[in-house]
Amino acid sequence: METSMPDELASRLTLLSEHQATTLHALVDRLIPPDDFPSGWDAGVGDYLARQLVGDLRPLLDQYRAGLDALDAEAQAVVGARFATLGAEAQDELLGRIEAGDVVTVWLVDPAVFFRRAVEHAAEGYYGDPGNGGNSGAASWRMIGFEVRG
C-alpha cells in the first residue's frame, strides 16, 4: 500500500523530500494508528511537524531527514521494500527493532534517539492544543474525554 499525501501538505513539508515525507506519513500512522478515532497523520501530526520543523524543531531538521532516509534504507535492507509500502505488521516489527537500536544498516543518527523523538513529537501534535497545528478538530480530546468548558 503506497501512502499518499494531500498536495497542500506536501508543499508545507517542503523541507523534506517527497520520499522523506511519504516515509514520515507512514511512520506517524504506526506511532498513532487509526482505529475508530483518526490516525496521527489524519489528526494533523504532519501539520504540527510542518510547522515545528521550521520553528522550534528546526535544529533537528537534518536529523529528521537522515532518520527518515535511514528508516527507509533499513526497510529496504531487511524486507526489500520501501517502508511506506510495507504492511502494518511488518512496519511495527521493524520499528520495534529501531526503537531498541537494533539495526542492520548504517544510520547517520542514533536510531533509538530518532525514534524516541518521533514518538514524542507525534504525541505533542496529537494530544496538544489545536493552536499548535495538530489535533485537528480536537479529535484526541474528544477521544479521551477532555473538554475545554471555560
Place this chain on the structure above:
Amino acid sequence: MSHYDAIVVGAGAGGGVAAGVLAEAGKRVLLLERGRDLSFEQIERDHLRNHRFARYGHNSRPDLDSHPRVFVDPAGHARVVRPHEDGYHYNASAVGGGTRVYGAQAWRFLPDDFRMASVYGVPKGSSLADWPIDYADLASFYERAEWEIGVAGDSQASARIWPRRRAFPMPPVALNRQGAALRRGAAALGWDTLSVPLAINTVSYNGRPACIQCQHCVGFACPSDSKNGTQNTLIARAQASGCCDLAAEAVVERLDVDAAGRVVGVSYVDRQGLHHRPRAAVVVVAAGAIETARLLLNSASEQHPRGLGNAHDQVGRHLQGHYYPGVYGLMPEPVYDGVGPGVSTATVRFNHGNDGVVGGAMLADEFIVLPAIFWARSLPPDLPRWGLANKRFMRENYTRVMRVTGPVQEIPSPDARVTVDPTVRDRWGLPVARLAGTTHPETVRTAAFMAERSREWLLAAGAERVWGAQPGLYLSGGQHQAGTCRMGQDPRTSVVDPWCRVHGHDNLFVADGAVHVTNGGFNPVLTIMALAFRTAEHIVRSW
C-alpha cells in the same frame, strides 16, 4: 535622577506585597520588574509552552535567548541553559511573578517547620537550622495575607491544625470526583483530610467574580480574573494609591552604594535599553531566591568586594525548593470530571512525626492535567509509548488516572548554591546565575517515605494499580525556590536578620523565598506573602 522613598526589585509574591504596603503607607515606591505586564490573552493556552509544561517555551514569555544561566549537573558538567530547559529552575518573571500563573495553593507553614533543627537534629553535611522567628510571629500576617490576597478554605477543618482568630474569607472549592474518592480512601485509613486552601475566589471577592472552574488553572492565567495573585491585589492597590510607579521589562543591573558603602539606589535598564539610576531611602529585593542572590553578588563594590551581604560567603547557599514524589493510581471508574482547578483534597498528617525520616510533606490530589502533559508524565512505565496499546490506554484511562503528590520539605545543603558565572553574560552584559549542588540525601529518604504514603492512599481509595518513579538526588529550586539569603541572628551563618534586613545594611531588605531558612512541607507562597507584609510593616513603622 528620580528619588523615591523605596525601590522594590521584583513584582512577584513578596515584592508585590511589599510595594502595596509601602505605597498605601504613603511612601513613594518604584516597583521594578524584569518580566512583562501580561494580559490574559498574551499568556495564552499553549499546551506545549506554559508553566506546567515548558516543552518549547513559557507563556510568561521570557525572551529565551536573553537570560541564560549556567547549570552544573551532579557529575560536575556545566552547561548554559535557557529558561525552558532542564536545570534552569525558572519561576515566572512577569508582573505578579509566579502568582500570575500559579495554582494558588495558599498554605501556612506549621510551627515545627520553623524549628526543624531542634525537632530533628542536624543531619551530617546538611545546613538544617531553626528560623530565628516562630509561627506565632507570622500568624497575624498569614491571616492578613489570607484576607488581602483572598483565600478560599475550610475554616473548621483548617482550625484543627492551625488555630485561627478569623475564618477564611471564602468557602472552600467544591469537592470534585477525585477528591471524593480520596476522602473515602482516607476515611478507610483513618486519616484526616481537609480542603486545599486556594487563593481563588469561590465567591465574588474584592470586586472580582467567582472561579468559573475552567480546565487551565495552574500554569496559566485566569480567564475570569478569579485567581488572586499580587498583580490583581496588592500591586493594583499600590498603583491605585498614586504612590507607586511600576516599570515592567526593567532589568536591574546592580544595587548602588555610596562612598561609605551604604545602599543609595539601583541601576537598571528599561525596555528601550536606556539606563536609569533612581535613588531611594530603602531598597527591597524580591527577585526570587536565585535572582536575588545573583543581584547581591553582582553588586560587589570596593567596600563589599564579595557582593552585598556576602562578607561571610553565605549569599546563594542552601538553595532549595521541593521534591514532588508523585504517585499515579488507575481507578476502576472515571475520577476526572473536568471541574477546575482540580486540586481539592489534602492531608497534613505526614508533615511531621514520621518514624525514621526528617520532616515530611502535605499530600494532595492534582490540578487538571492537560492531555499532552498526561501523555508525557502520567503513563505507567511498562506501557508502550506508541501504537494502538498506547492510544487505547489514553482513550480508556485519561479519566481514570489520578495523582497524589506533595511538596517534600527539603533538608538543605550548603553546597546547593547560586554563584555568578565567571564568563557567561546575559544580553545586558551581566554575569549570569550559576547553579550547582544538590539537596541533602535525607530529602530523598523523606521523598521515598512520602511516595509510600501516596501509594497507600491511592490503594485505599480503590486504585487497581499504582506507579511512580523513585526520586534520585538532584537540585530543586524552580517555582518554589528559597533559602539563598537565609534569615538568622548571626551574620556568619545568615544573610538577613529576623526582620529580613541584610546584615550590615540598615536600609536593604529581602522579601522573597530567599529568606526562608527551610521551606516547609507546603507550597511556600503564603509564607512569602506573610513575611513580606511583616517586613514592609516593619519598614513603615521604623521610618
